[in-house]
Amino acid sequence: MSAARPGHEPSIRRFLEHPQGGPTVLRIVLGTQLRKLREANGVSAKAAADVIRGSHAKISRLELGRVGFKERDVADLLTLYNVTDEDERADFLTLARRAAEPGWWHQYNDILPPWFETHLGLEEAASVIRSYENQFVPGLLQTEGYARAVTTLGHPRASGAEIERRVRLRMTRQQLLDRPGAPRLWAVLDEASLRRPLGGAPVMRQQLRHLIEVSRMPNVVLQIAPFSIGGVSAAGGPITILRFLEPDLPDIVYLEQLTSALYLDKPEDLDNYLAVMDRLCAEADPPSATVPFLEKLLAELT
Structure with a gap:
């Protein structure tokens, strides 16, 4: 039996159907949901970092929404967290793709810190x-x-x-x-x-x-x-x-x-x-x- 975890998170579906805030907010939502899954399954940050070939600091930045996720990393983490439902996995991967899209302000990135x-x-x-x-x-x-x-x-x-x-x-x-x-x-x-x-x-x-x-x-x-x-x-x-x-x-x-x-x-x-x-x-x-x-x-x- 797999470890207990949150069900198909409504916030993921809600943001896919009614996106708000562009990639910044989507990264935060995605990172938060993945952190909840990691903790619900009793997986350490180090173990999660090893799966995506990264460091503890990288997992921390990802879960805080400071940086974007690669779809491959999200897929590997979902597998580690026992997420096998195809619809649920698809929602997470769709959110990862949208979180990587540029916001309207991207056209000003030459002047925006x-x-x-x-x-x-x-x-x-x-x-x-x-x-x-x-x-x-x-x-x-x-x-x-x-x-x-x-x-x-x-x-x-x-x-x-x-x-x-x-x-x-x-x-x-x-x-x-x-x-x-x-x-x-x-x-x-x-x-x-x-x-x-x-x-x-x-x-x-x-x-x-x-x-x-x-x-x-x-x-x-x-x-x-x-x-x-x-x-x-x-x-x-x-x-x-x-x-x-x-x-x-x-x-x-x-x-x-x-x-x-x-x-x-x-x-x-x-x-x-x-x-x-x-x-x-x-x-x-x-x-x-x-x-x-x-x-x-x-x-x-x-």
Whole structure:
């Protein structure tokens, strides 16, 4: 009798029928399901690594969804884990193939660091995106002119053509807020991010008008943390928390740095950052005050 294992996992079938998030999320789901099978069958990571002619580190990266699977490796692992049902094996192999396909952002891989590709894939699959920004308007809410000013500031040696490609990437990324089943975006903006005149007054006027418009979208909540409240809970910098409906995807805290990013998913980290985000929302002005605040700033620029 073979060792006990989970049945034909519904999440595999669900992702095949209703794919979300592109290859990044598919790799995580596939890795999680294979880890569950390995543990259910009492197979060590070393034994699994030996079967695919790899190392313990490779199995760890695969199970965490950090890298893609070869179909041959998936087939060998399924055999090791006593998965003999042909339909079940076929679903796993189909998921492996889809996880290896490039995401829409692949066309920008000459300007995209791998750590940000991961963020784009997770963002695509999120059901809720919570963020706090203290320097800039969030990328998902930037106008083209504002995005161009931010990009030029961050990449002073980039050519005009590269700047435009980076701006186009950001505009394409924003389409997820308008699609069917769009995520809910809840953003807290520090007043400083709205008073810094990036690109000059005309660009900022357009950006403020855009924020007024998007604040009325049913899936967008905007709050402003005004100077009048003094210090804020997130003194360390911007925070993004991604939440997912899929049980195989834990909530993830994304902390972007100058040349890299941190992805935190340990329960203690999540609890701390969720508490910070909740305090930020409590400290900031309520959503009902956002449009009047933005209109006041807009009047000051006119």
